Amino acid sequence: MSTTNPAIIETRELVRDFKKLRAVDRMTFTIEAGEAVGYIGANGAGKSTTIKMLTGILKPTSGLVRTCGLDPMSRRIEVARRVGVVFGQRSQLWWDLPLRDSFEILAAIHRLQPERATARTAALVEQLEMGPQLGTPVRSLSLGQRMRAEIAAALLHSPELLVLDEPTIGLDVLSKQRLREFLVAERRERGTTLLLTTHDMGDIERLCDRVLVVDRGRLAFDGTLTGLAGTVGARRLLVLDLAVPTPALVDVPGTQLVDSESDGLRQRLAFDAETTTAAAVLAHVSGRAEVRDLTIEEPDIEDVVRRLYAASGRA
Ligand SMILES: Nc1ncnc2c1ncn2[C@@H]1O[C@H](COP(=O)(O)OP(=O)(O)OP(=O)(O)O)[C@@H](O)[C@H]1O
Numbered sequence: 001m002s003t004t005n006p007a008i009i010e011t012r013e014l015v016r017d018f019k020k021l022r023a024v025d026r027m028t029f030t031i032e033a034g035e036a037v038g039y040i041g042a043n044g045a046g047k048s049t050t051i052k053m054l055t056g057i058l059k060p061t062s063g064l065v066r067t068c069g070l071d072p073m074s075r076r077i078e079v080a081r082r083v084g085v086v087f088g089q090r091s092q093l094w095w096d097l098p099l100r101d102s103f104e105i106l107a108a109i110h111r112l113q114p115e116r117a118t119a120r121t122a123a124l125v126e127q128l129e130m131g132p133q134l135g136t137p138v139r140s141l142s143l144g145q146r147m148r149a150e151i152a153a154a155l156l157h158s159p160e161l162l163v164l165d166e167p168t169i170g171l172d173v174l175s176k177q178r179l180r181e182f183l184v185a186e187r188r189e190r191g192t193t194l195l196l197t198t199h200d201m202g203d204i205e206r207l208c209d210r211v212l213v214v215d216r217g218r219l220a221f222d223g224t225l226t227g228l229a230g231t232v233g234a235r236r237l238l239v240l241d242l243a244v245p246t247p248a249l250v251d252v253p254g255t256q257l258v259d260s261e262s263d264g265l266r267q268r269l270a271f272d273a274e275t276t277t278a279a280a281v282l283a284h285v286s287g288r289a290e291v292r293d294l295t296i297e298e299p300d301i302e303d304v305v306r307r308l309y310a311a312s313g314r315a
Pocket of ligand 1: 018021023041042043044045046047048049050
């Protein structure tokens with residue numbers, strides 16, 4: 001008998017059909033405890049359907065799924081005790097009640113010992129800076145505050161696995177950053193396994209050490225973000241606002257000119273982070289024109305996915 005801990009998630013030849021549509025098609029992967037995995041793919045690729053099967057919301061048509069070593073359909077309650085789930089579009093909080101009440105109700109649902117519930121709530125409220133909002137009805141929270149509250153709610157019972165469906169969708173830059181920092185700390189301090197779907201490359205970059213790409217229900221890539229970027233040549237964009245009209249910057253080492261607007265006042269250069277850095281590009285451009293402002297755009301996940309699909313001949 002093996003003495004090693006079971007994988008946090010295991011799927012084998014997992015299939016889910018909706019009438020004639022095969023939403024998840026013979027999906028096989030394993031996620032070990034402590035990993036942080038990004039689950040990405042185009043709209044309708046099958047991400048939510050997979051997550052619903054992992055969490056016992058949806059019954060597989062065939063194949064195997066184990067979450068924390070358990071069959072999520074027949075052991076739904078045990079799975080719910082060991083897993084926290086946040087669906088960005090759906091709330092697990094009580095809309096009209098002060099936030100504090102939602103935490104109390106959830107602690108009761110999970111049957112947490114009162115001292116443990118109090119300590120864990122206090123810790124999460126402090127880390128997520130939610131103290132001032134405890135008396136506010138959930139419906140009056142800003143989107144960023146609500147997402148932090150959703151994550152606190154999902155972590156109240158200290159689950160081994162946190163599943164996040166689009167955790168940063170619609171958040172401003174600062175709220176995204178705070179949420180990501182919290183999740184990094186949670187993982188570091190408690191070893192919580194993370195599985196998240198996202199359309200935001202920044203989430204993957206900052207949070208995940210492994211990426212699964214799903215394409216029409218099938219696993220199209222399983223590896224590191226660097227490996228994925230290497231496969232498809234994911235590029236960052238440097239958007240430069242220049243002080244005076246400037247000829248197209250077609251020959252900056254390590255870059256490709258994407259476009260040039262307004263007589264060259266705004267130019268966008270694509271660069272591969274493996275070959276050069278934004279600083280090197282900036283230094284080069286500064287020798288030719290005064291740079292007024294610059295922003296760096298991260299590769300768009302849809303673009304990465306499209307290119308991966310194209311590379312595998314499925315586009
Ligand atoms: N309850 C359902 N009944 C019928 N078809 C469904 C149902 N749920 C999902 N589908 C279909 O299954 C496919 C996969 O959907 P799913 O929601 O898993 O994709 P997704 O990758 O999560 O997409 P998104 O990024 O848009 O959320 C889609 O074609 C979708 O229309």
